[in-house]
Amino acid sequence: MQQDHAMVDKHILLYLLLFIGFAARAQTGIGTTAPVNKFQVEATAADPANSGSAANGNLRLGGLSVSHVLDFGLSSTSTFAWIQARNKTYGTNYILALNPLGGNVGIGTSSPTAKLNLVGGGIRIHDGFSNSTARPAINTSTIGAYEIRGVGSGSGTTQADGSDDGFLRLSAGGGTNSTTQSSIELSGYSNVADMSNNIVFKTAGAERMRLDINGNLSGSTTNTLSGFGAQINSISAGYTLAATDNSEVIQSNAASAITVTIPAGLPTGFNCMVLQYGAGQITFSPASGVTIINRNSYNKTIGQYALATVLHIGSNVVIISGELSN
Structure with missing residues (x-):
């Protein structure tokens, strides 16, 4: 009798070991009879829905007595997978927090070294702007879809989106x-x-x-603007000033006389220096609608190496001054 009991115990132990081994290798499938992972769900693919209450996704996490859920799904129109935090009736979208207690998040890396570590790509922001959209006004309590903002905390330590510091x-x-x-x-x-x-x-x-x-x-940290120099633009024939000549030096290398024309529409405050570096005298000529003013009514450089300043004071009125004559 004792031998029979021992034989039964051995059989029970063998069956138990076989069951444990089978359970360790077992896969659980929902919607499939051939799961390849420990737990696999197969469902009809669908893009995330904005309204309604019908099933829309492969997996949902929900809670007792709460209306917010976390849905997971596979797109039916493209090859993306999606995660959406929202109301169970799909009418309202909610916040999805990653590592809300701390820790780093990596995209393209399994070893992130910052709160967000991106490897192997860039960041692209689509803000809906077209090439005819006007510059948006400054946002205050909200942040624009086109904006990256450093946010302060007022006089405390807690993030304050409505504060002016940052x-x-x-x-x-x-x-x-x-x-x-x-x-x-x-x-x-x-x-x-x-x-x-x-x-x-x-x-x-x-x-x-x-x-x-x-x-x-x-x-630097002083009130002196340093480290900036005007561009020297060389000419050798007649020339019409342009708005891009603002704050520049126009150097004439012409061997014979030339005319520098001052056009209408230059920005108020436009100024540049004109240098007669060559032997050719420079005559300043106003385009239609432009008035040239000089204390002595001079409009020509006095000779080689003479310098003249051109200053537009608004309403197409231009003052020329310097080494001038007639």
């Missing part, structure tokens, strides 16, 4: 040494004068140029 830095390089980094820094309102409403440009880790709250442009 800081954003776009940078490249500097992984081991700050002197190898270039960056553009944008700041909103701040009680720190250095940080209040300005744009700072840096190269090699040092500030090179700053646009301050009043629209003044300065080099």
